[in-house]
Amino acid sequence: MTSPPLPRLHIERKVRQNVETALADTRVVLIAGPRQAGKTTLARMFASDDRPFMTLDDAGTLSAAKSDPIGFIRGIRRAVIDEVQRAPDLMLAIKESVDRDEEPGRFLLTGSANLATMPAIADSLAGRMAVISLFPFAQSEILSTPGRLLDRLFDGEEPATGDEAVFGGGLVDVVLKGGFPEVLRRSTAPRRTAWLEDYVALILDRDVRDIANIDQLDRLPRLLNVLAEHAGQLVNHSSFGAALGLSSVTAQKYVAILERLFLVRTLSPWSNNRLSRLIKTPKLHFVDTGLLAALREDEAERLARDRTRFGPLLESFVVSEILKLASWSERRLAFSHYRTKDQDEVDVIIEDRRGRIIGIEVKASATVKPDDFRGLRQLQDAVGDRFVRGLVLHDHDRITPFGEKLQAVPISVLWTM
Template sequence: MIARTIVDNIKNEFFQSKAIIILGARQVGKSTLLKSIFINESRVIWLDAENPDVSLIFENATATRLKSFFGKNKFVVIDEAQKIENIGSKLKLITDYIPEIQVIATGSSAFELRNKLNEPLTGRKFEHKLFPLSFKEMKNEIGLLEEIRMLPQRLVFGYYPEVVTTQNNPEKILRLLSDSYLYKDILLFNSIRKPEKMQELLKALAWQIGSEVNYHELGKLIGLKSETVEEYIHLLEQSFVIYRLNSYHTNQRSEIKKGKKIYFTDLGIRNAVINDFSAFETRNDKRNLFENFIVNEFIKDNEYQEKFDKFYFWRTNEQQEVDLVIEKNGQLQTIEIKWNAKTKAKLPLSFRNKYPNSDFKVVNSENFWEFYD
C-alpha cells in the first residue's frame, strides 16, 4: 500500500468536534487511504452511501437513534456521502450531539457535496482534497532515481493508483476509468442536457492544456453557448477532472485580466480523452504534458502541506508570458517551465519592472525533482 502524504493531516484532526471531509475523483484512493489509517482500529463503521440501505439509516435520524446504531464504535466513515439526502444536517447532528464519534465523509463531487455541507457545517468541518498519486509519494515509495526514470511513463499514463500499481495494460484501465467514472457524477445533473457535447468539450480542452481558453471560441467549435461552456467547465472542475488557472494582474493596463488556462488533474485521463497513449519520446505535445505535470505537482504539494498558496499564470497584450505565478503572503514566485533543459529562459522585463521583488526559477526535465523535495 503506497503511503499517502495526507495521512498525518487527517489523524491530527480527530476528535475536535468537527467532521472530516475528503474530496477527490473516483478511484483516486479515498477508501484505500482511510483503510490504511484504520488498519489497526476495529471500532470503525464503514458505510457506502451508494447502497440504498445506508440512506435509510439516516432517514428521520435523531441523535438517540444514531448513537444506538453506532454502539461502542469510535469512527464512522461514509463513502460517497453526497448520495445521502441532507447529509450536512446529519453530520452536524453527529458532531454536535455525539462528540465521542469521529465522522469522516468522502465525496467524488465537490459541487454536490459542498452544496449540502456548507451551511449546516459552517465551522464544523475540516476539508481535504485527495489527488491521484504524486511524484513525492512515488519517490518515497520506490526511490528518487527510479521515479525520475519513470517520468516519461507518468507523463503518458498518469498517477491513478491502479495504473501505477498494475503492470499490465494501463491503457485499458484508463479507458475504463474515463468511460465508466469520468462522467458518472457529472451527467446526473439535470443541467447536462447534451452529454455528447460535454465529451466534445472535454476533448477540445484536452488539446489545449497549457494554453489559454476562450469560452466563446470553444462554444462555436462544439455548438454551445459560451455560458453553457463555462457551466460545463465548472462541473468538470468540481468533479476533479480539470482545473483552471486565472491570469495574475494588478490592474496594469497591459496585463491580461480575464484569461484562463485549463489543466487536467491526471495526464492519463487526458490522454484517454484524446485516445493517444503513444510513447512520450515520439509525441508532439511533450512540453504541454510536462507543464501540466509540473503545475499538478505544485498544487498537490500545496494542498498536502497546507501552504495556502495561490496559483496563476501571467500574460500581457504584447504576448509576454510567465507560465506559473505562485502568490503567498503578498510575495510572488515565478516559474518558467521547459522540458528541454538546454532551452534558455528569463523573466520578462515588463514583469520584473512591475514586480521587482518577485523570485524567478526555471523548472526543466533535469531539475524538476528539486522543487518537490
C-alpha cells in the first residue's frame, strides 16, 4: 500500500488539547520541536486580538527583540511569539513580566531549539513554563486514528491490530517519507529529497548560529552524514570526531547541538542493579526517518536490494513514533535502551512514574524467532511485577504470542490502537 501525497488541508494535531490545558493554568507555554513540524500553524490557532501573533523570523521584529528585550515585552499583556530561540535574552524579560503579572496563558512561545537544555533559560522559567513537544506528523495524526498505544498498554490492554496492517512495501514507503508536512505533500522521491536537503542547509547555516558559537560550522553537514550512517548504533564520539578530524570533546559538543535542534535524539542506557555487564552508552536515533533516509541516500529500490539497511531506518522510525505518542499522553514517561556486553538488547524501554516498564525490540524481518525475545525475557526477569509487556515490533500483519506478556506485533500497532 503506497500512501498518496498529503493534501493541503488541516490535520488535527493531537497535542492541541495539551496546549489548551496548559494555557489555562500556566503563565508561559512553549511548543518545542523541529522547524517545519507545524509549530507555527498550531500556535496561530491560539492567536487573537487579545493574544497577537509575532514571529522572530521577521527581521524587524527580531531586531527589536534583540536590541531591547525588556522594552519589547513591556506593555504586552498576552502574546504568541514564534521562534523565540532567535532572541534568547527575551526569555529573561518574559520571566520578569510574568513575575509581576501571574495570570495564566500570558505567553505562548514556539521554539525550534530545545530551550529546556539551556541552563539559564531553564532555571529562569522553572515553575513558570510548560513545555509541549511537537514533532513532525505521527502516522496516527495522518490517518486520524486514536494514537493511544502507550496509554492502553500501561492500562493492561492486549495489543490489537487494525483492519489494515501496513507491512512490506507499504511499510518501507511510510518509513522513507517520514512526517514533515511539506515532504508528505510532494509526490516523488526526488522532490522530497530536494526539500530535505534545503531544510538541512537552512538549519545548519542559520539556526545553529542562534544557539551556539562554533568555530568549524562547515563540519556540521559532514558530521550529520556520519551520524546518519551510525543511526541505531551506540554513540561513539571518538569515532565521530576521528572521521572529521575533531576531538572527542568537540564531536560530543556538536552532537549535543544537533540534538538541541531536534535533528537527532539519543536514548540513555537503562540501568538495574540486578543485571551486570550492562553497557552504559547512549544510543543514537534520528527524529525523522525521511531526513535520515535522504542523508543515507536510501530509497525503495536500494532497500529492496540490501534489506540490512532498512533495520536502522525502521528502528529510528519506531523510536520517533513512540516519542510522538508520548508527547500527547498525560503520563510522564522516560525512555532508554538496554544492551549487555553479550549483545542482548532491548531497543526501547518505556518507564512510567510508578516504575512500570514496557520493552520494545524492533526487527525489520517478517519472521520472528524465540531468540529475538532474549533481551526482553532478561528485562522481564530483572524487573518482575513491574514488567507490563514486551513486544517485538516487526514487518508483519499478525500478532503472535511468545510467552506471558510477550508478543510479536506488527509495526502498524503504533497507529492502529
